Amino acid sequence: MKKPNQHIEHNNAVIRIRDLYKSFGDNHVLRGINLDIRQGENLVVLGKSGTGKSVLIKIMAGLLKPDSGTVEVLGEHVDKLSAKELDALRLKIGFSFQHSALYDSMTVGENLAFPLQRHQRHLSADDVRKEVMRVLEAVGLAQTLKQLPSELSGGQRKRIGIARTLIMQPAIMLYDEPTAGLDPITSMEINNLINEVQESYHTTAVIITHDLTCAKSTGDRIAILLDGHFNHTGTFEEVVEKSTDPQVKSFYDYNFID
C-alpha cells in the first residue's frame, strides 16, 4: 500500500470533470462522469477493459472531443481551446501511452530530444544532450541513448515513454495502462517510477489501469469506473478491499494480490 502523501492540496483541483458523456455509435462509453483531481495526487482510474478509461484521458489531453459535459485542466476548458491554446496546455501535460508510442525511426536520444528541439529552440545542441541524459538517468536507462525502440524490452520502452514526457517537465501526467503486458517485477519497477516521478517532479497524475497491484502501489485515491460513471471513489482500502459491490468484489477476487 502506498504511503499517505503530504503534498496533496485537497482544496485545489487541477482537473475538473463535469457531466461528461461520450459515445461511439450505440456504445455509450462515458455516461455522466464527475470528478475532481487534486493538485499533487496520483488518482487511479480502475476498471475492466473496454469501460472507457482510455477514452477519458484522451479527452483530458484533447485527443478526443466529448459529446457533452466539460473537462477543465489547469483552469482551461479543453474542448473550447483553439489549436494554439491547446498546444500551450499540452506542454504542461505528459501522456504515457499504453504501448509507449515511441517513434520507430528515431533512436532513444532522438525520441527524447524531439519535443525539446521544437519547443525550446533557444537551447543549444549541447543543452539538449544534457537534458536528454538527465531524464534518461532519472529513469535508469542512460545506456540506451543510441538504441532504436525495436531494440528495447517492453519495460524499457515504458520507461523511455515516461522519460519523453518528463523532458518537458509537465505539471500533469496521464498514464494509460502503465503496467499492461509487463511481468510482475518490471511492473513493480514501473510503479516505483510513477511514485518517484510524483515525488521528484511534484506532478499530479491520472493512472488508468485494470491492474490492482499498480492501483494499490501508486494511487493516493482510486476511482472505479463502472457502467460509464464513477461509482466509488476513495482510498484503495475503502473502495476495493472493503467494497461490498459484487462487481468490485469479483474484480478484486480475480486479481491475486497480497
Added chain:
Amino acid sequence: MGEPSRKTRTQVFTKQLDSFFMDIYAIGQFTGRFFREAFRPPIEWKEIIRQFYMVGYKSLALVSVTSFVTGIVFTKQSRPSLAEFGATSWLPSLVAIAIIRALAPLVTALIAAGKVGSNIGAELGSMRVTEQIDAMEVSAVNPFRYLVVTRVLATTCMLPLLMLYMSLIALLGAYLNVHQNEQTSLNAFFQNAFEQISFLDLFASTFKSLVFGFTIGIVSSYKGYYTTQGTQGVGKAANSAVVISMFLIFIEEIIIVQAVNSIRP
C-alpha cells in the same frame, strides 16, 4: 484524430463506388489542409531533406533498371515496323518522343506509386495504429506538418528529377540497341533524338511529374494518416494508396495530354 466524418449514409451507386467517391472528396479536403499548413513556420527542414533522400535516392536503383530495360525493349520492338518503311533512321526521334512525352513521366509515376506510395501509406498507417501520431499531437508538435507536409513536398519535388533521370537512362538503353545495329555514335544518336523534342515537351513532362508526385504524396499520406482497424488497416492503407494513386495518375495523364495537344503548334 480519426478519419473525417462521412455524414451521408444514403447509397447512391454500389457500396464500393460510393466509398471511392467519398475517398476522393476527403482527399480534396486533405489537400486543402496541406496548402493551409505547408508554408506556415516552423518548417521541418531536416525531415524534408530526409524525405527527399528516401523518395529520390532510394528509388534510383529501381528507376535505373526499369528505364534501361524500357529503352532497350521499346527500341527493339519498334525497329521491325520502321524497317518495313525503310525508316530506321527515325528510330532515335521516335524513341525520344515516346520516352520524353509519355513513357518517362508515366512509368516513373507508376514506379513511385508502387514503391514510395505503399511505403508512405504503411509507415503513416503503422504510426497511427501504434499511437505515434497521437504522441506527437499531445507533445504539441503538429503531426500533419511533420509527417504529411514533408512527404508531399518530397514526392512533388523528386518525381520531376526522377523523370528526367529516367528519360536519360532509357535513351541510353535505346542508344545501346541502335548502336548494336547501326554503329551510330552517341553524339549522332542524341542529336537525332532531340531534333523532334521541343521545350513544350520537356515542360509538359516536368509539369506532369509534378502533378503525379503531388498526387502520390497526398493520396498515400491521406490513406496512412487516417488508418483504422489495427495492422489489417495498415495493409489496406498501403494497398489503397497505390490503387487510388495509379487511378488518379491515369486520369491526370489523359487530361494533361489533351490540354498540351490543344496548345501544341
